[in-house]
Amino acid sequence: MTLDIKICGLKTDAAMAAALTGGASHVGFIFFAKSPRYVEPAEAGRLRQAAAGKAKAVAVTVDATDAFLDEIVAKMHPDMLQLHGSETPARVAELKARYGLPVMKAVSVSEAADLERIKPYAGIADRFMFDAKPPKGSELPGGNGVAFDWRVLAGLDAGLDYMLSGGLNAANVGDALRLANPPGLDISSGVESAPGVKDPALIEQFFRAVRAARDDRAA
Numbered sequence: 001m002t003l004d005i006k007i008c009g010l011k012t013d014a015a016m017a018a019a020l021t022g023g024a025s026h027v028g029f030i031f032f033a034k035s036p037r038y039v040e041p042a043e044a045g046r047l048r049q050a051a052a053g054k055a056k057a058v059a060v061t062v063d064a065t066d067a068f069l070d071e072i073v074a075k076m077h078p079d080m081l082q083l084h085g086s087e088t089p090a091r092v093a094e095l096k097a098r099y100g101l102p103v104m105k106a107v108s109v110s111e112a113a114d115l116e117r118i119k120p121y122a123g124i125a126d127r128f129m130f131d132a133k134p135p136k137g138s139e140l141p142g143g144n145g146v147a148f149d150w151r152v153l154a155g156l157d158a159g160l161d162y163m164l165s166g167g168l169n170a171a172n173v174g175d176a177l178r179l180a181n182p183p184g185l186d187i188s189s190g191v192e193s194a195p196g197v198k199d200p201a202l203i204e205q206f207f208r209a210v211r212a213a214r215d216d217r218a219a
């Protein structure tokens with residue numbers, strides 16, 4: 001089975017190069033002003049050029065207005081939108097029609113019952129992202145470096161397309177793969193030396209850990 005890997009919150013050429021060298025299938029840019037990973041749409045448009053033909057460029061937004069999304073799409077040219085706020089199924093459908101882009105809808109999870117929340121998005125969202133609920137007091141809906149109990153994903157329909165996200169790092173990704181066997185992984189804080197500062201060495205280490213875990217499982 002192929003495993004997609006999204007390195008999210010890229011802001012520098014060095015981090016982009018490390019993500020692509022490692023074999024990222026997706027690279028993500030954060031368009032949420034309160035995030036330490038925020039990047040201007042035009043700068044994301046410049047950075048994403050390195051990924052052309054190698055990885056899909058994902059625009060991460062949180063309940064964004066049409067005007068802001070218009071700017072992002074015009075300047076960054078994303079391959080996919082990640083909606084990480086409380087966008088309704090109707091809003092997801094509207095944005096898919098407006099931009100003609102696939103949409104990944106983020107859903108925050110702490111227990112199995114939370115997975116029921118994907119039902120109204122069936123046939124609308126192209127893919128889901130299961131992320132941990134933000135800790136109390138956090139201003140960020142994602143990118144908090146906290147994990148949820150990945151075992152709750154084990155019972156999902158085998159054909160469901162999603163990315164497991166939240167608190168991943170080189171030390172725990174093997175557990176995530178073993179417990180949930182997800183079709184995709186998404187990581188941000190776990191490859192940073194400080195909030196918003198990607199560390200190319202940690203990115204390389206993460207890919208190495210993924211390969212080692214997959215080799216172990218294949219053996």
Ligand SMILES: O=C(O)c1ccccc1N[C@@H]1O[C@H](COP(=O)(O)O)[C@@H](O)[C@H]1O
Nearest residue numbers: 008035142143144145166167187188189
């Ligand atoms: O990363 C952010 O700052 C962010 C801001 C607003 C919405 C989503 C955000 N991040 C998403 O959350 C995942 C998980 O992050 P982490 O690995 O737990 O730090 C990240 O990959 C983004 O998809």
